[in-house]
Amino acid sequence: MQIFQHIQQYLGASIDRERLQSLLSQRGHAFGFSDSRALYINSRVRMLALLFAILTPLWIPIDYLLLDSAQFQLMAVVRLFFSLMLLMLSGVPDQDVSLRQAHNRLFALMVMPAVFHLASLMILASVPPSDYLICYSFLPFLIIVMHSVFPLTLFEGVRLALLSITLLSLGPMLQGSLWSFGGFANMWLMCLLMGVALWTQISQLQMKIQLFEEATTDPLTGLLNRRTLMNQLVHIRRLLLRNGRPVALLMMDLDHFKQINDRFGHQVGDKVLKVFSNILQTQVRSSDYVARFGGEEFLVVLPEARTGDAVLLAERILNACRGTSIELPDQTKIGFSLSIGVGRLDINNTVEASLSSVDAALYRAKQEGRDRYVAVDSTFEAAQYDQLLPASKPKKAARKLRTAIGWR
Template identity: 35%
Template sequence: MNITERRQAASNDLLTIKQIHNNFADLVSSKYHSNDFVQTRNAFINDRLRFMCLLFAIAVPVSTVFDFLLFEQAVATHLLPLRFALSGCLFLIYWLASKNCKSLFTKMLLCCSFLMPSLFFIGIEHQFVQTNTSLPLTITMMPYLIVSMLGLFPLTLRAGLGLLFVISTPVASYHWLFLNKETVTLAHQLWLISLFGGIAIWLQLGQLSMLMKMYRESTIDPLTGLINRRVLMRQINTLTSRCIGTPNTFSVMILDLDRFKRINDNYGHQMGDTVLKYVSNTLKQQVRRNDIAARFGGEEFVVVLPNTSLAHAKPIAKRIADAIPNHLLVCNEGEEFSVTTSIGLTEFNDNDDAESLLKRADELLYQAKSAGRNTIKSE
């Protein structure tokens, strides 16, 4: 094995370790999820949240019939307002989720959708305690049913544990402070809730992992790991709709590798792929967290800079242009070479849509190419 092959093998090992770490980090927290995936997952959660709330908003008051058939009339009568209160809360959450799909708001509604049934259980249990009536099995199992519903949503580990805390804390506090349950009995109940919660969280992570895999296969360029053109257009259209008629703005740059065809001809297409991977990794390192980097096609890349004027975008474009040729690449024969890029940079205005914005950036890129390459043209 020659030096180049050893370097490549070591690089592949490092990439594998990094990928495993990144996959685990994505399951633990949404901190490193892309904005587009956050929106996609949020829409998925919102749909399931509305379905769950609507289903139980209807089922909870219907269960009143069974209360009057199974319990004493006094107990069933006391449970009636609790059932309708929970049903009203669930209908309200359903309505709010239908009106607002923003990520933070959906998280708040999801938290409330699990907190309300826990408080409802406490209210029911209190009514049975007040009337000295033994708690039926269907009511006793309610906290475990609530916990099991967590498995419906593709949540991260941190979010799943947070919701498990939201569900169990009111129930445990009520049993400890008002029912004076023995420590062993309470610990046993919390242990069972934890077991149900563990299964539900395992299902959550499985859903999240599958959703991320499907998302990456349909939206991520397999060679560079950047988002593809379809997702890029969707992101630009979203930014455009948010900025029209407001003081907000954003900038777009198109990068094209200089003399890339010569690299393929001289060193082979495998080396060309290595160059594309290197450039994409450089872009990931140079852009900010909220910036959008995409492979536009061939050797062209696009970077979108939200909330960034042209004046503030120019130093970022300069930093990227300087960083790309800063590292020497080595071909199979041991020859070292560097690559440069030409950049067209422009800022959004109210008359733009995604197509016109990219067309203007592409025209500026052509000017940069005509000016001798390895340069930036902006407007």
């Protein structure tokens, strides 16, 4: 408990407990955010690895001028070897990289320069102190500073910091200078820089989490936005349906919402949207995905749930809305209702086709009187979709769905 309070004091009072947990560990991170962070870390690993791969062999002419033949040959081999390893690391593609893979590549990026530094200390142990050797003493501090360019959680950053400091202390330990005044001063400075790097990592992570939330959530309701849910649907279909696990869908539309806006104003309409969003969040499971799909339309994705489970949820949502009223500024109250289409993701069809069927069931519920749900029947083909929509709807609805699928 106290660790959260201490970190909150340093990061600001606006940081809540949930946000603090996301800064300490990756367990609370959204699936999409983990993918985004993995891509970000991997791209920076590639950039720094390429930079090191280019600069490392450029020092060979300096070694040639200042070292004897045996030392020069050893250093040249070491430089070319590590340059080749770093070049291979920089060539790893960004496509479909997982967070674990990104962490492993970051681990390799930090280990390679540290091992190179250790090898150079052993090769140059007999070289008298000079300005030439001072250049090699800068490398540990450069490695420490590299930590600051990655958005890591506190636990991730500390693990990587302990690894780097341990590797960088091996050279002075083998030379017997670790506990000398100079060795102690270097370790103190490295630890100080590492503390700054850890702070920078957490600050970057906090900023990325905030930007990710702003980009993936609807600002009015706090639910996922359409683009984010469409991305999640692609992942869910690939991960769950291929393993034979069902995925149910609920598509909902508030009844006569335009009339509420026209009669009572947009502020009341916004309040209705917020109240309904709260109802959805209280009715669904923590593993479900809820999104504002556009305007007064909402979509709920239920992983590992069958159509019968979705029907029960639809009934609960309808009953909750029937028992809810919105208080107006003049103390009067109004209610609201909704229509729901119930269906499922079909592994034999595209995401677009599954959404078309559920959307058609939604409009069927509206045609049958609203304030109800309609489930997609097994004999209800997607080809009937246009027939169930008002004359002005088919092209617009189909274009809307195609656009959503295109937002991958």
